[in-house]
Amino acid sequence: MNVFLYVIIFIMGTLFGSFYTLAVYRIPKKIDIIHTHSFCPNCGHKLGFWELIPVLSYIFLGAKCKKCNIKIRPRYFILEILSGFTFVLIAYCLKIDAYNLNFEKVLRFGFIALYLACIFIIAGIDKDERKIEKSVLYYGIMVSCIYIIYLCIMGHNTSIYRYVMYLVSFIMLLILDTEYQIRTAKQSYFIETLMLIFVMIVNSTEFVTLTSILVVFISILLTKMIYYLKNSLNKHKKEHKDLKQIHKFAYLLTIANVILLIGQMRLYY
Numbered sequence: 001m002n003v004f005l006y007v008i009i010f011i012m013g014t015l016f017g018s019f020y021t022l023a024v025y026r027i028p029k030k031i032d033i034i035h036t037h038s039f040c041p042n043c044g045h046k047l048g049f050w051e052l053i054p055v056l057s058y059i060f061l062g063a064k065c066k067k068c069n070i071k072i073r074p075r076y077f078i079l080e081i082l083s084g085f086t087f088v089l090i091a092y093c094l095k096i097d098a099y100n101l102n103f104e105k106v107l108r109f110g111f112i113a114l115y116l117a118c119i120f121i122i123a124g125i126d127k128d129e130r131k132i133e134k135s136v137l138y139y140g141i142m143v144s145c146i147y148i149i150y151l152c153i154m155g156h157n158t159s160i161y162r163y164v165m166y167l168v169s170f171i172m173l174l175i176l177d178t179e180y181q182i183r184t185a186k187q188s189y190f191i192e193t194l195m196l197i198f199v200m201i202v203n204s205t206e207f208v209t210l211t212s213i214l215v216v217f218i219s220i221l222l223t224k225m226i227y228y229l230k231n232s233l234n235k236h237k238k239e240h241k242d243l244k245q246i247h248k249f250a251y252l253l254t255i256a257n258v259i260l261l262i263g264q265m266r267l268y269y
């Protein structure tokens with residue numbers, strides 16, 4: 001029975017994973033993520049039901065579009081599987097058990113799934129374009145508000161005032177960001193990263209968020225040190241690739257946050 005439950009959770013994870021990749025591709029291009037039917041970006045071929053099944057469709061189609069034969073990037077396949085495993089790992093850490101279903105744990109799992117949708121999509125877009133999509137941040141803050149209301153209903157009163165303070169800070173940053181955008185006609189990556197940090201604090205606790213930030217800073221520092229060391233040893237060959245990645249702070253922060261959140265759940269549940 002438990003195996004059956006975990007298979008369902010894995011399938012759910014791959015479906016979410018498929019949605020993340022779709023959202024990461026469509027949101028920056030301003031394509032509707034719900035009403036537009038999935039299509040091949042090369043020939044526009046509308047995908048049939050069987051071509052929409054995560055993981056399996058990639059294998060059965062031989063990693064190619066059925067119509068124009070263009071290669072489908074393995075990243076979709078890998079991300080869907082990774083997302084499936086992340087869901088299974090979270091359910092396992094929360095000790096979700098088919099024989100003893102705990103309503104509170106199932107709800108916590110649901111909130112984490114909604115939260116992951118926010119940070120994974122933000123990370124994906126940041127990795128591709130070094131940009132934080134504000135519409136996804138709004139979604140994240142909406143999930144955070146529902147989570148806070150849930151905490152209120154469940155009687156976790158001690159944290160409510162703190163959470164309300166975070167929400168107020170988020171709104172203040174939003175005003176600041178809007179003002180900056182009107183003045184400069186540009187987005188402020190820094191302010192939007194701070195807004196993302198507040199979403200993270202509400203959904204993954206202060207400890208996990210602050211540790212994630214620390215881990216990312218240390219990784220950036222180490223990467224920079226290795227980069228300069230390599231360049232000082234080998235003056236002709238410059239490696240720019242590593243250095244480009246470390247400026248995608250939201251992307252790095254998401255990876256650290258998810259790993260630490262899973263680690264924390266393993267310890268506390």
Ligand SMILES: [Zn+2]
Pocket residue numbers: 040041042043044045065066067068069070
């Ligand atoms: Zn095609």
